[in-house]
Amino acid sequence: MKYTTLFLALCLAAPLSAQVSYVPFEFGSGIWRESYYDGTAGGGSQGVYTEEYQYTTGGDTIINSTLYVKIIISGYLQYGNMSPKYYYSSYAGALRETNNREVMLVAPNQSSETLLYDFNMNTGDTIQVCGDTEVVTVQQIDTVEICGKARNRYLLNFSNGILTPPYLIEGIGSTHGLIPRWEYFESGAQLICYSDAGCTPCETVSSLNAPTAAEAVRLYPNPSAGDLTLECPGEAFWFAETFDLQGNKITESSFSGGKATLNTSAWPPGVYLIRIRLHHMEVVKKFIRD
DSSP states (O other): OOEEEOSOOOTTSOOBSSOOOOOOOOTTTOEEEEEEEEEEEEEGGGEEEEEEEEEEEEEEEEETTEEEEEEEEEEEEEESTTSOEEEEEEEEEEEEEOTTSEEEEEOTTOOSOEEEEEOOOOTTOEEEETTTTEEEEEEEEEEEEETTEEEEEEEEEOSSOOSSOOEEETTTEETTTTTTOOOOSSEEEEEEEEEETTEEEEEEOOOTTHHHHHHHOEEESSSBSSEEEEEOTTOSEEEEEEEETTOOEEEEEEEESSEEEEEOTTSOSEEEEEEEEOSSOEEEEEEEEO
16 A cells, blocks of 8 residues: 655546546646635634635746745735725745656745655555644545636544544545645635636636535524524534625624524515635525514
8 A cells, every 4th residue: 555745734627537647737827716714813703714825827936956836925914804805915835746647845934945846646545644643544436627727635534623524636636725724613614616727717626525515504584574594514614794785785694513594674565695615615595574
């Protein structure tokens, strides 16, 4: 059985049945748009710490006589959805891909490289992630079409508290980010969308569970003239905004845990749209106020 080490360690179409030829990374033209949330970093009156950002390339660089591509991260961070947004842009490290389907990372302020991805994997192989603290198994391999290319996708079976199944995807990286920040109970990153030279605009990337997650978000009773229960199973932190059909925002709230209640008794009778923002997706539901 093969054993490899990672430093950190979509459904755009139905999975294809057979594996395909390896698809290399397009670091020169790739754009990885991601989101990150951390319920432990904010808290209190400030709410949840969140980021929206993207990785792009910043030209070539030579480190220890080896050619790499510089990766730039740019976006904004925010403590709670009512707080100001702080914009930033900074160097995120240097990447290169070997002829052996490996992706190497030189992290900021480091001079030596570490293995980020190894796509020479088969079902049942074990992979060590997160600085030798977690060993995971390749549970399943299938292929998906992303940006016009069929790519092999590897489902990882974590034994600890990963909430959304992690996939590694050839030529893209991970559904938990180009440089992954794995999603645990109170924090984590998600790759929102990806684009490259042959794919514009940025195409949505999500795990196989994304449609199931959307269907799992429930509002009840609906219709109602009083308390409305919002249920988001498995979600630690999330936001809900209510709009009337003219687009006017009625309420805006943040919640902890998988269930919350809105009091609708003061709302005029009519039809409302409730937008529920999770850390990796948005769901819009129709609500009728009796």
